[in-house]
Amino acid sequence: MSRHVVTLNAGSSSIKFALFELNGGEPVALAIGLVEMLADTRRLKVSNGAGATIHEDAWRDVADASFHTDALRRILAWRSGAFPTANVVAAGHRVVHGGVRYDAPVLVTDEVLRELEALIPLAPLHQPHNIAGILAAREAWPHVRQVACFDTAFHRAHPFVNDVFALPRKFYDEGVRRYGFHGLSYQYVIEKLRTIAPLYAAGRVVVAHLGNGASMCAIRDGHSIGSSMGFTALDGLPMGTRCGQLDPGVVLYLMQEKKLSAEAIADLLYRESGLKGLSGLSHDMRVLEASDTTEARQAIEYFVFRIRRELGGLAAVLEGIDAVVFCGGIGEHAWRVREGVLEGMEWIGVELDRSANLESRQVISSERSRVRVFVIPTNEEAMIARQTTDVLDRESAAAAA
Numbered sequence: 001m002s003r004h005v006v007t008l009n010a011g012s013s014s015i016k017f018a019l020f021e022l023n024g025g026e027p028v029a030l031a032i033g034l035v036e037m038l039a040d041t042r043r044l045k046v047s048n049g050a051g052a053t054i055h056e057d058a059w060r061d062v063a064d065a066s067f068h069t070d071a072l073r074r075i076l077a078w079r080s081g082a083f084p085t086a087n088v089v090a091a092g093h094r095v096v097h098g099g100v101r102y103d104a105p106v107l108v109t110d111e112v113l114r115e116l117e118a119l120i121p122l123a124p125l126h127q128p129h130n131i132a133g134i135l136a137a138r139e140a141w142p143h144v145r146q147v148a149c150f151d152t153a154f155h156r157a158h159p160f161v162n163d164v165f166a167l168p169r170k171f172y173d174e175g176v177r178r179y180g181f182h183g184l185s186y187q188y189v190i191e192k193l194r195t196i197a198p199l200y201a202a203g204r205v206v207v208a209h210l211g212n213g214a215s216m217c218a219i220r221d222g223h224s225i226g227s228s229m230g231f232t233a234l235d236g237l238p239m240g241t242r243c244g245q246l247d248p249g250v251v252l253y254l255m256q257e258k259k260l261s262a263e264a265i266a267d268l269l270y271r272e273s274g275l276k277g278l279s280g281l282s283h284d285m286r287v288l289e290a291s292d293t294t295e296a297r298q299a300i301e302y303f304v305f306r307i308r309r310e311l312g313g314l315a316a317v318l319e320g321i322d323a324v325v326f327c328g329g330i331g332e333h334a335w336r337v338r339e340g341v342l343e344g345m346e347w348i349g350v351e352l353d354r355s356a357n358l359e360s361r362q363v364i365s366s367e368r369s370r371v372r373v374f375v376i377p378t379n380e381e382a383m384i385a386r387q388t389t390d391v392l393d394r395e396s397a398a399a400a401a
C-alpha cells in the first residue's frame with residue numbers, strides 16, 4: 001500500500017500545502033495548493049504535480065484574524081474529498097522558529113509543542129499559525145505523525161560573529177541570537193543548484209529569497225554562514241509589511257516620545273511597515289509595479305537599495321562570490337526588481353543578460369559575466385516532504401534496531 005505525506009506551510013499572508021506520495025525515492029507531489037489572503041477575498045487554488053489546476057474556490061467575509069484557521073479547515077476538507085483513499089502517514093509542517101535547540105527536523109511531541117509555543121513572541125506573524133497547523137492536523141488525523149521542519153535549522157552552524165549581537169554576553173547565552181530564517185527555501189535552492197551547476201553550488205553563493213517575507217543568505221560549500229535576518233523575521237530587508245533593518249533608537253523614540261505600547265510597536269513594525277508602509281498603498285509587489293504614484297516607486301527603490309547593500313555585505317563575508325540566486329515570488333517573477341539590483345554591479349563581477357532577465361530564464365547573467373546569476377523557483381513543500389520522510393525513515397530504523 002502506498003504512503004502519503006501532507007505538508008503545510010503557513011506563511012504570513014498565505015498557506016501553501018501539498019500532498020506527496022512516498023515510493024522509496026524522492027517524494028512525488030500529487031497536489032500542490034495555495035490559499036491566499038487578497039485585499040477583500042480569499043482564494044484557494046490546487047494544481048496537480050504537472051501544474052494543471054484541479055480545484056479552485058474563492059470566498060469573502062473572513063476577518064484577517066481567522067484567515068489561517070478558516071483556510072486550514074477548507075484545505076483538510078478538500079483533501080478528504082479529492083483523495084479519500086490517500087494513506088496519510090505523516091504531516092510535515094514548516095515551523096519558522098526552532099530556537100537554539102532545533103537544528104534538524106523532529107517528530108512533534110507535547111514537549112516539542114510546548115517549546116515551540118514558547119518561541120511565539122520571536123515570530124508572531126508565523127509561529128502561532130505553524131502551531132495551529134500542527135494542532136489542526138493532529139485533530140484531523142489523531143494517529144498520524146506530525147513532523148516539524150525548521151526555517152532556522154539551516155543557519156544554526158553560523159560562525160559566532162554572524163550569530164551574535166553586541167549586547168552583554170548573558171543575552172547571547174539565553175538565546176538572543178541572529179537565527180536567520182527561510183532555511184527550508186535556502187536548502188532546497190542550494191540542492192537544486194547542485195543539480196543544475198554543481199561547481200557553482202560548491203562555491204560562494206548569495207541567495208536572495210524575495211517573497212512577502214524577504215531575506216538573503218551567504219552560502220559557502222552548501223552551508224549558511226550569514227543571513228540578513230536576525231533574532232526575529234523583522235531584520236534585514238524591508239518586506240511586504242515588515243520594516244527590515246532599523247536603528248534600535250527608533251524603537252526607543254516610539255516608546256519614550258510617542259508613548260506607543262509594546263503591542264502598538266509590534267503591530268507597526270510587523271504589519272504596517274515595509275512596502276505597505278512606505279507606499280501607503282499595498283504590501284504586494286504586483287500592485288506597486290502597476291501603480292504610478294511616487295510613493296509606490298520609492299517603496300520599490302528602497303527595497304532594491306537594501307538588497308544591493310546586503311549583496312555587497314554578504315559578498316564581503318564570503319570574500320567574493322561565484323553565483324547569485326533569486327527565488328521567492330518577487331525573486332522569481334519581478335524582473336524589474338532583479339534588474340534594479342544587478343544594474344551597475346559589474347564591479348562585483350555580475351553582467352546581466354537583459355533579455356534573459358525579462359523572460360525570467362534560469363540563467364540571467366551574460367556569457368561574459370564572471371558571476372553567474374540564476375533564477376530558481378523555490379519549493380519549501382518539497383523540502384518539508386523530504387525532511388519529513390527522513391524523520392520517518394530514522395524512526396523506523398531506530399525501531400528496527
Ligand SMILES: Nc1ncnc2c1ncn2[C@@H]1O[C@H](COP(=O)(O)OP(=O)(O)O)[C@@H](O)[C@H]1O
Nearest residue numbers: 011014211212213284285286328329330333334
Ligand atoms: N509576476 C509577479 N511580478 C511581481 N511580483 C510578483 C509576481 N508574482 C508574485 N509576486 C510577488 O511575490 C510576493 C509574494 O511572494 P511569495 O514567495 O509567494 O510570498 P510568501 O512569503 O507569502 O510565501 C508578493 O509581493 C507578490 O506581489
Ligand SMILES: CC(=O)OP(=O)(O)O
Nearest residue numbers: 011012181211213233
Ligand atoms: C520567515 C518569513 O519571513 O517567512 P515568510 O516569507 O513566509 O513570511
Ligand SMILES: [Mg+2]
Nearest residue numbers: 011211212213
Ligand atoms: Mg514565504
